[in-house]
Amino acid sequence: MSVKEKDKYYIANTYGRFPIEIVSGKGSTVVDENGKEYIDMGSGIAVNIFGMCDEEWVSAVAKQLTTCQHTSNLYYSEPCVKLAELLCEKTGMKKVFFGNSGAEANEGAIKTARKYAFEKKGKDYYKILTLNNSFHGRTITTLAATGQDAFHNDFLPLTDGFVYTDANDIEMLKKTVAENKLAAIMFETVQGEGGVVPLTNEFVSAIKEICEKEDILMIVDEVQTGNGRTGKLYGYMHYGITPDIVTTAKGLGGGLPIGAVMFGEKTKDVLTSGTHGSTFGGNPIACAGAVNIVSRLTYGFLEDVNRKSKYIIKELENADGVKSVTGLGLMLGIETEKDAGEVIKICQENGVLPIKAKNKVRLLPPLNISDDELIKAIRVIKKAVKVD
Numbered sequence: 001m002s003v004k005e006k007d008k009y010y011i012a013n014t015y016g017r018f019p020i021e022i023v024s025g026k027g028s029t030v031v032d033e034n035g036k037e038y039i040d041m042g043s044g045i046a047v048n049i050f051g052m053c054d055e056e057w058v059s060a061v062a063k064q065l066t067t068c069q070h071t072s073n074l075y076y077s078e079p080c081v082k083l084a085e086l087l088c089e090k091t092g093m094k095k096v097f098f099g100n101s102g103a104e105a106n107e108g109a110i111k112t113a114r115k116y117a118f119e120k121k122g123k124d125y126y127k128i129l130t131l132n133n134s135f136h137g138r139t140i141t142t143l144a145a146t147g148q149d150a151f152h153n154d155f156l157p158l159t160d161g162f163v164y165t166d167a168n169d170i171e172m173l174k175k176t177v178a179e180n181k182l183a184a185i186m187f188e189t190v191q192g193e194g195g196v197v198p199l200t201n202e203f204v205s206a207i208k209e210i211c212e213k214e215d216i217l218m219i220v221d222e223v224q225t226g227n228g229r230t231g232k233l234y235g236y237m238h239y240g241i242t243p244d245i246v247t248t249a250k251g252l253g254g255g256l257p258i259g260a261v262m263f264g265e266k267t268k269d270v271l272t273s274g275t276h277g278s279t280f281g282g283n284p285i286a287c288a289g290a291v292n293i294v295s296r297l298t299y300g301f302l303e304d305v306n307r308k309s310k311y312i313i314k315e316l317e318n319a320d321g322v323k324s325v326t327g328l329g330l331m332l333g334i335e336t337e338k339d340a341g342e343v344i345k346i347c348q349e350n351g352v353l354p355i356k357a358k359n360k361v362r363l364l365p366p367l368n369i370s371d372d373e374l375i376k377a378i379r380v381i382k383k384a385v386k387v388d
């Protein structure tokens with residue numbers, strides 16, 4: 001049997017995979033089982049932010065791998081401390097909890113919000129408001145947080161205590177807040193899986209005002225938008241807000257599994273000894289890689305991300321067959337006249353790998369993609385979207 005056949009046979013069929021097996025890569029170029037090269041415009045869903053096998057990252061990871069691969073959280077270990085310090089210095093957040101994925105980070109945020117509200121306001125204030133069309137993960141609780149019925153239906157009952165409101169609708173937000181006893185409001189600054197939909201400044205300001213006035217925690221899910229993806233270190237930095245909790249994962253590890261919950265002043269001491277944990281959380285190898293990644297996301301580097309973003313938007317906005325381009329930085333959604341799946345297929349045939357988000361073609365290239373590769377990829381995408 002081929003890899004594709006064995007995959008179908010032995011791996012739970014939860015993924016609709018593209019008909020391509022990726023075997024290797026370098027930077028923004030990946031290579032399939034036949035040696036065909038592609039320009040990667042998906043980065044393993046916003047994970048490989050310095051592309052495939054980036055030398056600096058590989059060397060940081062390899063050094064740690066041959067020194068100490070795991071300690072458990074029963075002992076002190078330097079890499080996770082370094083990463084936490086770096087994240088706090090760069091964001092102004094106060095403390096960090098490490099896990100292994102986006103869903104696990106969001107679980108940690110939700111537990112923290114419940115404990116905070118229970119201690120401050122009593123047992124009735126446990127609800128968490130999230131947005132329709134959001135995506136927060138695949139566990140039973142983060143599915144409940146995810147405001148899309150399509151993900152819920154087969155798994156009811158989900159964890160109790162989530163209410164939903166429409167993104168960018170301030171009236172509905174205020175009404176939903178007034179009708180519920182809330183512990184927190186949780187949102188993505190750009191809804192990724194929901195179709196690359198950015199929140200408006202007005203809407204985020206309204207959330208900020210409500211959270212401050214009512215002592216409701218503001219949780220920003222930066223699993224996809226974080227780590228330079230939107231052209232700022234974290235997406236919330238576009239909006240002039242100071243969240244109480246920030247979760248992140250995907251790009252943080254540059255290709256190794258890691259998730260983080262960052263706590264602000266109000267929440268930094270909510271989780272106490274024995275109230276939360278994770279065996280692999282803060283794994284030295286993942287953290288050593290992440291230290292390398294985060295330390296390279298400098299102001300100058302992010303300016304270059306924004307320059308590339310402007311180039312893509314300028315090229316695609318008025319292109320033949322494009323209805324709209326949404327998103328921030330190198331997290332962009334293209335609404336096309338053609339079916340998005342069809343556009344992606346044509347791109348793949350021509351050596352470019354974009355991905356999908358709802359009905360849009362989604363671009364999440366490595367943040368350090370070269371101008372040369374970017375120009376080539378956009379040329380292919382422009383041809384693919386064209387209605388002939």
Ligand SMILES: *Cc1c(COP(=O)(O)O)cnc(C)c1O
Binds near residue numbers: 102136249
């Ligand atoms: C991908 C994603 C998650 C889930 O992350 P996993 O690592 O797959 O658990 C949660 N929130 C957002 C915004 C995401 O994009």
